[in-house]
Amino acid sequence: MLALEAVTKRFGGLTAVRELTLRVEARDLLGIIGPNGAGKTTLFNVIAGTYRPEGGRVVFDGHDVTGRPPHAICRLGLTRTFQLVKPFGNLSVLDNVMIGALTPIRSVAEARREAERVVESCGLADRAGMPARSLPIGLRKRLEVARALATRPRLLLLDEVMAGLNPTELAAMVELVRRLHAEGLTVIVIEHIMAAVMRLAQRIAVLHHGEKIAEGPPAQIARDPKVVDAYLGEEFALE
Amino acid sequence: MRRHAAALVVFGAAALAPLAVRDAYFLDSLVLILMWGALSAAWNVAGGYAGQVSLGHSSFFGLGAYAAALLGTRWGISPWIGLVVGAALATGAGLIIGYLSNRLRGPYFALATIAFSQVLLIVASRWRGFTKGSEGIPVPFRPGFWSMGFTEKAAWLYLTLGVALAVYLVQVYLEASRMGYQLAGVREDEDAAEALGIASRRLKVTAVAISAALTAICGTFWAQYVGFVDPFYVFSVDLSVLFALNAIIGGVGSAMGPFYGSILITSLDTFLRAKLSGVAAGLIGIHLIIYGCVLIVVVRFLPQGLAVGIGQLVARKVRVAGA
Amino acid sequence: MAALPQLLVSTILLGGIYALIAVGLTLIFGIMRVVNFAHGEFLMLGMYLAFWSFTLWKLDPYLVLFVSIPLFFSVGLVTYFLVMRGVIGASHNVQIFTTVGLSTALQNLALVLWTADYRIVRPWYGSVVVHVGQAAFNLAQIVAFAAAMGFTLGLFAFMKLTHAGRVMRATAQDREAATLMGVDTDRVYRLAWSIGIACVGVAGVLMSPLYSTYPTAGLQFVLLAYVVVVLGGLGDMAGALLGSVIVAAVEVVGAYVFGTAWKEVFYFVLFILVLVFRPAGLFGQRGAETLGV
Numbered sequence: 019m020l021a022l023e024a025v026t027k028r029f030g031g032l033t034a035v036r037e038l039t040l041r042v043e044a045r046d047l048l049g050i051i052g053p054n055g056a057g058k059t060t061l062f063n064v065i066a067g068t069y070r071p072e073g074g075r076v077v078f079d080g081h082d083v084t085g086r087p088p089h090a091i092c093r094l095g096l097t098r099t100f101q102l103v104k105p106f107g108n109l110s111v112l113d114n115v116m117i118g119a120l121t122p123i124r125s126v127a128e129a130r131r132e133a134e135r136v137v138e139s140c141g142l143a144d145r146a147g148m149p150a151r152s153l154p155i156g157l158r159k160r161l162e163v164a165r166a167l168a169t170r171p172r173l174l175l176l177d178e179v180m181a182g183l184n185p186t187e188l189a190a191m192v193e194l195v196r197r198l199h200a201e202g203l204t205v206i207v208i209e210h211i212m213a214a215v216m217r218l219a220q221r222i223a224v225l226h227h228g229e230k231i232a233e234g235p236p237a238q239i240a241r242d243p244k245v246v247d248a249y250l251g252e253e254f255a256l257e
Numbered sequence: 258m259r260r261h262a263a264a265l266v267v268f269g270a271a272a273l274a275p276l277a278v279r280d281a282y283f284l285d286s287l288v289l290i291l292m293w294g295a296l297s298a299a300w301n302v303a304g305g306y307a308g309q310v311s312l313g314h315s316s317f318f319g320l321g322a323y324a325a326a327l328l329g330t331r332w333g334i335s336p337w338i339g340l341v342v343g344a345a346l347a348t349g350a351g352l353i354i355g356y357l358s359n360r361l362r363g364p365y366f367a368l369a370t371i372a373f374s375q376v377l378l379i380v381a382s383r384w385r386g387f388t389k390g391s392e393g394i395p396v397p398f399r400p401g402f403w404s405m406g407f408t409e410k411a412a413w414l415y416l417t418l419g420v421a422l423a424v425y426l427v428q429v430y431l432e433a434s435r436m437g438y439q440l441a442g443v444r445e446d447e448d449a450a451e452a453l454g455i456a457s458r459r460l461k462v463t464a465v466a467i468s469a470a471l472t473a474i475c476g477t478f479w480a481q482y483v484g485f486v487d488p489f490y491v492f493s494v495d496l497s498v499l500f501a502l503n504a505i506i507g508g509v510g511s512a513m514g515p516f517y518g519s520i521l522i523t524s525l526d527t528f529l530r531a532k533l534s535g536v537a538a539g540l541i542g543i544h545l546i547i548y549g550c551v552l553i554v555v556v557r558f559l560p561q562g563l564a565v566g567i568g569q570l571v572a573r574k575v576r577v578a579g580a
Numbered sequence: 581m582a583a584l585p586q587l588l589v590s591t592i593l594l595g596g597i598y599a600l601i602a603v604g605l606t607l608i609f610g611i612m613r614v615v616n617f618a619h620g621e622f623l624m625l626g627m628y629l630a631f632w633s634f635t636l637w638k639l640d641p642y643l644v645l646f647v648s649i650p651l652f653f654s655v656g657l658v659t660y661f662l663v664m665r666g667v668i669g670a671s672h673n674v675q676i677f678t679t680v681g682l683s684t685a686l687q688n689l690a691l692v693l694w695t696a697d698y699r700i701v702r703p704w705y706g707s708v709v710v711h712v713g714q715a716a717f718n719l720a721q722i723v724a725f726a727a728a729m730g731f732t733l734g735l736f737a738f739m740k741l742t743h744a745g746r747v748m749r750a751t752a753q754d755r756e757a758a759t760l761m762g763v764d765t766d767r768v769y770r771l772a773w774s775i776g777i778a779c780v781g782v783a784g785v786l787m788s789p790l791y792s793t794y795p796t797a798g799l800q801f802v803l804l805a806y807v808v809v810v811l812g813g814l815g816d817m818a819g820a821l822l823g824s825v826i827v828a829a830v831e832v833v834g835a836y837v838f839g840t841a842w843k844e845v846f847y848f849v850l851f852i853l854v855l856v857f858r859p860a861g862l863f864g865q866r867g868a869e870t871l872g873v
Contacts, residue, residue: 375844
């Protein structure tokens with residue numbers, strides 16, 4: 019479904035992503051991990067169209083989407099969430115999700131129904147009418163996911179949705195992602211919290227200094243000396 | 258229909274006014290209130306709904322005024338055609354300004370729009386050959402529908418009421434339509450909106466273009482009503498500020514807000530102009546000093562405008578008193 | 581080519597005055613990150629101060645100059661406390677309309693107090709023309725230039741050499757870091773604003789013999805000042821100086837080639853072009869504009 023061919027992204031003298039090649043098939047649940055500054059979010063930005071890569075191609079569903087604007091890529095079926103969540107603060111939770119729903123759906127009434135459905139399924143129904151800025155961080159993250167879901171993506175990019183959540187919220191989010199995947203959604207998850215990714219993902223790619231240093235099932239990654247090396251100095255638990 | 262209760266009351270009252278009141282001065286004030294309301298509401302499409310705060314909307318107003326006046330005086334073309342031409346020109350200018358809005362944020366966009374309006378002002382006031390330069394263009398009164406020569410104030414009242422209603426409805430559409438919701442998203446967080454599939458740049462330009470066309474249409478009507486096009490007035494920064502002032506004080510978040518602002522400000526303006534003549538004429542402008550200060554206060558403490566803000570303050574006091 | 585010396589001299593003289601206006605604005609913008617739409621109104625007030633002092637008490641504008649510094653500094657302090665202080669961290673729109681409101685209030689205050697009549701200050705040296713080689717210039721222009729340069733250089737020295745100046749520059753570069761270092765940012769802003777207002781008020785006094793005074797006189801100069809500031813790179817004082825010369829050159833040459841009637845068009849168009857294509861000016865970071873500096 020998604021193919022990254024030797025994607026390179028530079029910022030001035032810094033190469034944030036170097037010749038990265040990756041494939042994601044339909045119904046995959048891929049986790050991307052790596053120490054801070056490895057280039058994970060930059061990669062998402064390149065895939066989603068926020069950045070234009072200096073080299074390589076991004077192919078989604080057979081279309082070359084390299085360098086196309088974010089809104090066009092979203093319309094093709096690839097939606098991303100932001101690491102630092104960006105809710106439409108002054109608008110209600112329902113309106114937030116509705117705006118996502120209005121991308122595939124033209125009718126406002128139908129979009130509202132769809133939004134209500136998504137809000138319900140993401141467990142935000144009791145806050146539907148409240149302004150998004152009144153939500154605590156855990157629910158904001160969930161709103162971010164709900165809103166992205168409303169665009170009816172075939173591939174969802176989740177950027178560190180687990181960060182900042184307490185254990186209960188974390189468990190709920192993991193469950194949500196697992197359920198979405200089970201329902202047929204292809205998901206790529208960037209995460210820094212190992213425990214969550216190891217449990218969720220079928221396959222993990224490890225980034226370090228912009229390069230893919232390892233790829234494979236979680237158990238294999240956990241034993242890979244290159245990966246352990248990259249994380250040296252960083253506290254983590256491979257659970 | 259309850260949503261539109263306020264509009265029904267206000268526009269309904271305006272519609273019925275000529276039946277109850279014959280005083281020309283009063284009807285004239287009503288025409289002006291509706292006109293400025295419509296202009297501020299047109300500004301609101303770009304400034305309020307699309308979040309593009311322009312201080313150069315007089316560009317569009319002037320284009321509308323000049324288009325009709327020039328076509329009429331030079332080639333005898335009906336101002337109704339001039340209206341369309343003016344709106345088309347303004348839409349073009351709106352596309353340029355829309356492009357600017359995608360490159361510049363906040364105050365820099367505002368500054369660029371001011372510069373744009375001043376370029377038009379200088380061109381209009383210096384191009385003697387075409388626009389009669391700084392003298393301006395007197396718009397001769399020729400009775401008849403096609404030349405917009407209406408002798409009855411009531412005719413003008415219904416005309417401006419029609420325009421005001423149209424702009425009100427455009428705003429209402431923007432509030433409840435797909436485009437409106439998407440604009441709300443762009444307004445709140447453009448990057449997030451883009452990531453959700455909204456073509457934010459195109460949307461902003463569209464909103465600005467609509468706002469421009471509506472403003473120009475009002476400009477045409479105004480020029481025909483007042484009978485004179487003065488470049489230093491129609492392209493002035495003061496005018497641009499006034500459009501925004503009305504909308505902000507009245508409330509940018511609602512379709513009626515700009516009209517409330519106009520009711521408050523325009524009526525005071527016409528009242529002062531009429532009452533203060535002779536020596537006291539020097540005091541004209543005193544209300545603008547106050548409005549400048551009110552703007553400062555409103556924008557900081559009552560961001561939803563006076564109407565809503567005062568309503569909320571009152572509600573809070575009532576709640577506290579009742580508790 | 582015979583006109584070259586004249587054009588050069590005119591550019592420099594004009595540039596000097598624009599520099600004083602722009603430098604004050606750069607200070608305010610660079611340190612407070614606020615676009616002050618009312619900047620021109622303080623210029624206008626300076627012009628009126630000179631006019632009334634001259635008309636009522638026969639005081640020469642250059643005497644008034646020394647009074648105007650503390651006077652406008654105080655005006656700055658007052659407007660800071662009443663108006664600006666509350667909007668430093670506020671959203672763009674709040675900032676825009678706060679200074680726009682201030683501008684409207686001040687313009688109409690002038691209108692109500694002194695009417696819309698054009699006023700002119702005519703001191704004895706107003707019509708004295710000095711010839712050097714092939715260039716001719718007005719004595720008032722020279723004095724205005726000299727005084728403007730004096731003040732601008734004084735301001736530079738203040739910013740570079742004094743502790744207060746260094747503190748202000750630090751705050752301009754990184755507001756948060758400055759706060760963490762214990763800098764009283766409120767005091768910094770207060771100072772930046774008041775000095776900025778003092779500069780433009782003084783510029784107004786200096787310009788009174790050269791331009792007509794009327795309530796909306798500030799508008800064209802404030803736009804011009806913004807052209808300079810944007811060209812020079814939003815917050816860079818040396819850039820503002822260079823920007824002033826460039827804008828003055830555009831104006832002088834434009835007037836020479838196309839006639840004085842059209843000269844203003846040039847810097848407005850220049851302004852829009854700079855904003856669109858080189859938004860961070862000649863020295864600043866590319867793209868600072870769209871990032872929402």
